[in-house]
């Protein structure tokens with residue numbers, strides 16, 4: 001999307017045709033730094049350390065990581081090593097394994113001499129497919145915003161989102177933000193309550209940054225504010241992203257999503273989840289039981305990094321030395337709390353039958 005009027009994507013193939021450029025999201029919002037990935041290991045570290053993050057972008061990065069790997073070693077052993085290196089970079093977003101399986105399916109059957117070129121072509125396809133899918137999510141989610149706007153002509157449609165499911169979490173457009181950007185571009189008055197999303201602050205640092213640079217009105221709020229806003233009729237619609245949707249419609253997303261869904265359910269606020277179909281894991285029948293929840297370093301909770309009054313970036317500790325810390329990166333919202341799933345093929349009920357009807361080819365693949 002736009003950064004000060006200039007169009008950017010979150011990841012791209014460099015002009016040299018082989019290195020990969022990506023926005024280093026750890027440096028935002030204070031610095032706009034572009035990283036250059038030149039090896040499979042670079043791609044794996046970028047995913048693990050959250051230089052890139054967000055389920056679809058993790059998938060695209062892994063795809064390009066396989067392409068970088070094929071430049072290094074296109075043998076069968078090299079292909080397996082690349083897959084095994086990348087697949088463990090982060091455990092929760094299913095897009096990582098989905099992309100690697102897509103790349104493996106394209107590369108394993110062919111002559112190693114053809115693998116590097118084929119890998120870059122398939123990775124490009126995965127990236128372009130993400131943009132196209134998210135544009136479809138925008139169209140389908142826009143209808144929900146338009147329906148609310150029609151009931152309150154001339155007034156602002158107030159949305160709430162959690163974490164960053166914006167264009168920074170994908171190759172472009174975002175998932176939860178895609179309908180918001182399209183509504184804004186269509187002249188609908190929207191305003192977004194942006195959950196700061198402790199401990200990594202993806203909302204405060206990333207969603208606020210991208211909405212601001214695209215000119216979308218928004219307000220950053222502490223994570224615990226959403227319920228109060230919903231009680232007072234200040235949220236018309238909640239839209240979040242997801243890292244994995246189980247076949248039964250359970251939704252895994254950034255920690256705190258479940259609590260927001262409970263508040264929305266209690267206050268009759270529509271709670272939608274926006275996702276591209278690669279985020280659906282038909283192999284998982286029960287999200288709460290089966291989806292692995294990543295636990296990250298405690299320093300993400302004990303420390304905070306920000307800009308000092310004189311412009312320096314500093315990290316400070318906010319938790320007493322010696323206090324134990326737990327850092328669960330995701331939680332699972334049961335399908336019963338989800339109003340609908342906004343996908344590229346329409347807005348679906350969060351249940352097995354609806355997902356299978358919309359994506360029969362994915363059911364067949366999961367059964368193989």
Ligand SMILES: CSC[C@H]1O[C@H](OP(=O)(O)O)[C@H](O)[C@@H]1O
Pocket residue numbers: 053054055056162163164165166169170174175176202240241242243253254255329
């Ligand atoms: C469109 S997927 C975005 C999804 O990914 C985020 O997690 P992380 O920043 O740890 O990669 C968060 O769960 C978002 O909803």
